[in-house]
Amino acid sequence: MLNDILSPIPDHIVQSASELHPGALGKRLHLHLEVEGIPDLENIRIALVGIQEDRGSKFNRGSAEGPDAIRPYLYQLFFGHWGFEAADLGNIYRGETLEDSVAAVRIVVEELRRSDVIPVLIGGSQDLTYAAYRAYDKLEQTVNLVSIDNRFDLGQHQETFNSGNYLSHIVLNKPYNLFNYSNLGYQTYFIPPEEIDLMERMHFETHRIGKLRADMSEVEPVVRDADLVSFDIGAIRQGDSPACNHVSPNGFSGEEACIISRYSGLSDKVSCFGIFEFNPSQDIHGMSAHLMAQMIWYFIEGVQQRRGDYPFASKKEYTKFTVLIDEGDLELIFYKSPLSERWWIEVPIQQAQHMRHALIPCNAKDYELALDGHIPDRWWKAQQKSV
Structure with missing residues (x-):
């Protein structure tokens, strides 16, 4: 063709x-x-x-x-x-x-x-x-x-x-x-x-x-x-x-x-x-x-220079970090690749057609902001689209 x-x-x-x-x-x-x-x-x-x-x-x-x-x-x-x-x-x-x-x-x-x-x-x-x-x-x-x-x-x-x-x-x-x-x-x-x-x-x-x-x-x-x-x-x-x-x-x-x-x-x-x-x-x-x-x-x-990171690698291979916000009412889960040192944040997604977006890329700065009690903007927008 x-x-x-x-x-x-x-x-x-x-x-x-x-x-x-x-x-x-x-x-x-x-x-x-x-x-x-x-x-x-x-x-x-x-x-x-x-x-x-x-x-x-x-x-x-x-x-x-x-x-x-x-x-x-x-x-x-x-x-x-x-x-x-x-x-x-x-x-x-x-x-x-x-x-x-x-x-x-x-x-x-x-x-x-x-x-x-x-x-x-x-x-x-x-x-x-x-x-x-x-x-x-x-x-x-x-x-x-x-x-x-x-x-x-x-x-x-x-x-x-x-x-x-x-x-x-x-x-x-x-x-x-x-x-x-x-x-x-x-x-x-x-x-x-x-x-x-x-x-x-x-x-x-x-x-x-x-x-x-x-x-x-x-x-x-x-x-x-x-x-x-x-x-x-x-x-x-x-x-x-x-x-x-x-x-x-x-x-x-x-x-x-x-x-x-x-x-x-x-x-x-x-x-x-x-x-x-x-x-x-x-x-x-x-x-x-x-x-x-x-x-x-x-x-x-x-x-x-691709590293075969997510979605081709399993998050089980990554280092997991959990951050509690609003006195524990909200739990944010971050993952860091030991291979590339890149970061992702998990979004609670229920719809099957959106599951490949369950981990969204972020950076170390987003993790540091979460530690200070701030919700990353990319996480919030992705979560709103998945509702």
């Missing part, structure tokens, strides 16, 4: 890669070529997939050309000390309609997950996050979505589906698979106050850009709990990445974008990672293309 959906990597990019160092990604990746076809996925851990679709873009037409502008920069980077194989499967054919492209993305992500391959999606406009999310429908599990974006993209659900309202389609369209949504990097002046209030009422997590930049380690437990990570490059400040029509002078630095990408790869739970809204027509000297390539490299590097 993938042969009908994916186009080979363009010849001129393949030819340029042939002149690279033997250790470069362009030489080490298993490539989808015109003659050889799609590489065998049996031993592939990560697969790059370009999405040449921007008809759902609200302000950033031109992002469909992004994948092939990133590849030359990505291919020049060196294959790390990675104990697995990776592939570049080319680009998803542009559908006759936007709906056709959405369906194609869903099928590709679904097929790759069925083969236990982690898709790295290179957009394209960010509304395609909805297509990746719908790929989890047949897995019969609820999904945690993390979006790195300076806006929430809730928009108006009754309007035509686009990159400015795709989140409302995720929240409101059946089947209802979303357990949690987290935003990293929103900028308050871009958000209607009623949307911030709505996020609070829905017990979703929102993290303002200034708060995160003061301590980037706060990103780690959020993405550790994600199944799907969607990165809008408009969240990166204009001076570091100009190639987006809705970019802002403020935002994450290029280095911080790579930190987030690495944290996403480190998460044992993340099974799909996407970078969207890169518009080559707005790039300057390849700055954004080069940064996107490095972000992808850092994601792959993070996957290499």
Whole structure:
């Protein structure tokens, strides 16, 4: 089925890669070529997939050309000390309609997950996050979505589906698979106050850009709990990445974008990672293309460093800490991995479909706050969603 959906990597990019160092990604990746076809996925851990679709873009037409502008920069980077194989499967054919492209993305992500391959999606406009999310429908599990974006993209659900309202389609369209949504990097002046209030009422997590930049380690437990990570490059400040029509002078630095990408790869739970809204027509000297390539490299590097923590390890293997709050009326149970020294907190969940969220990531700071009698915000929100 993938042969009908994916186009080979363009010849001129393949030819340029042939002149690279033997250790470069362009030489080490298993490539989808015109003659050889799609590489065998049996031993592939990560697969790059370009999405040449921007008809759902609200302000950033031109992002469909992004994948092939990133590849030359990505291919020049060196294959790390990675104990697995990776592939570049080319680009998803542009559908006759936007709906056709959405369906194609869903099928590709679904097929790759069925083969236990982690898709790295290179957009394209960010509304395609909805297509990746719908790929989890047949897995019969609820999904945690993390979006790195300076806006929430809730928009108006009754309007035509686009990159400015795709989140409302995720929240409101059946089947209802979303357990949690987290935003990293929103900028308050871009958000209607009623949307911030709505996020609070829905017990979703929102993290303002200034708060995160003061301590980037706060990103780690959020993405550790994600199944799907969607990165809008408009969240990166204009001076570091100009190639987006809705970019802002403020935002994450290029280095911080790579930190987030690495944290996403480190998460044992993340099974799909996407970078969207890169518009080559707005790039300057390849700055954004080069940064996107490095972000992808850092994601792959993070996957290499995964420790097999929860949900793949049993909590019986972890050190358990019990904290009593409100004179013993509330018991909070923390777990610490002796392997990675990462922390989790247990949430009392009864519904079978939510059991995989019974342990939510946190950090040592949350444990210390609990010792002082404070209930961690992430625990409270997760507990409210499970009621």
